[in-house]
Amino acid sequence: MPRKKFVAGNWKMHGSRAENAALIEAIIGTVTDDRVSCVICPPFVYLHDAWRLLRSSAVALGAQDVCAEAIGAYTGEVSAAMLQDVGCRYTLVGHSERRSMYGDTNALVARKFVAAQSRALIPILCVGEQLAEREAGHTQEVVGAQLDAVLQLSGVHSLGGAVLAYEPVWAIGTGKTATTQQAQDAHAFIRSLLVKIFGEAVAKKVRIQYGGSVKPNNAKELMSQPDVDGALVGGASPIGGPAGVSARLPASAHDANATNQMSRIAVEYLTA
Numbered sequence: 391m392p393r394k395k396f397v398a399g400n401w402k403m404h405g406s407r408a409e410n411a412a413l414i415e416a417i418i419g420t421v422t423d424d425r426v427s428c429v430i431c432p433p434f435v436y437l438h439d440a441w442r443l444l445r446s447s448a449v450a451l452g453a454q455d456v457c458a459e460a461i462g463a464y465t466g467e468v469s470a471a472m473l474q475d476v477g478c479r480y481t482l483v484g485h486s487e488r489r490s491m492y493g494d495t496n497a498l499v500a501r502k503f504v505a506a507q508s509r510a511l512i513p514i515l516c517v518g519e520q521l522a523e524r525e526a527g528h529t530q531e532v533v534g535a536q537l538d539a540v541l542q543l544s545g546v547h548s549l550g551g552a553v554l555a556y557e558p559v560w561a562i563g564t565g566k567t568a569t570t571q572q573a574q575d576a577h578a579f580i581r582s583l584l585v586k587i588f589g590e591a592v593a594k595k596v597r598i599q600y601g602g603s604v605k606p607n608n609a610k611e612l613m614s615q616p617d618v619d620g621a622l623v624g625g626a627s628p629i630g631g632p633a634g635v636s637a638r639l640p641a642s643a644h645d646a647n648a649t650n651q652m653s654r655i656a657v658e659y660l661t662a
């Protein structure tokens with residue numbers, strides 16, 4: 391059975407209640423085809439509002455991060471139980487902005503992954519190398535270590551219940567997209583690791599998204615690669631909602647034909 395296509399929007403720190411409502415309306419009005427799974431990840435404070443607007447649609451809700459701890463004196467943190475309580479089905483873990491700016495090490499990401507699964511949230515585990523690591527030929531080593539840290543803590547079967555996102559750090563928010571061959575090579579490498587761990591039947595079912603400056607005009611080609619099962623869309627995902635959101639995003643994220651770009655990426659994917 392072919393893997394169901396999966397497009398997620400990471401809204402990062404953008405939006406307002408009014409802007410989000412208009413954007414969600416645009417997304418659910420476009421994404422009506424259940425051949426593609428769509429998830430939006432707004433900032434924590436907007437999650438419950440977003441869930442109320444999405445709950446009877448085909449679009450699911452995800453968070454951008456989760457605390458590794460279950461409960462307690464962790465000021466400013468949000469637990470997996472809380473995310474579940476406000477309607478999340480997914481959460482990103484290990485996004486490169488968390489790794490580079492907020493100290494999320496491989497070990498901490500692994501704990502967050504376990505915390506998410508303990509509350510039946512599906513982790514979208516982000517992995518990817520820095521430019522210097524790619525140029526030094528270390529992409530596979532870096533990505534392998536990021537996956538291994540999760541497997542060591544969570545057990546070999548855990549990745550089967552997750553979504554993976556290969557996001558080369560040098561392509562995130564920069565307007566530089568990996569070539570289709572670079573994306574396919576990295577995805578094929580990740581899948582080959584999964585084959586070794588789980589065997590072919592299980593590895594074939596795991597969805598691996600590509601993330602890094604995906605837009606409607608490059609989505610189709612990326613998504614046509616055999617091991618690229620979807621897109622994690624950052625800067626472009628709130629575009630085409632209210633003008634205020636679009637205006638604050640970097641110029642590299644814009645597209646002359648913007649309607650709602652995340653929805654357009656999902657639709658492009660369906661025809662890939």
Ligand code: PEP
Binds near residue numbers: 561625
């Ligand atoms: C991301 O934040 O996960 C991402 C891929 O960002 P962008 O699409 O802006 O590169």
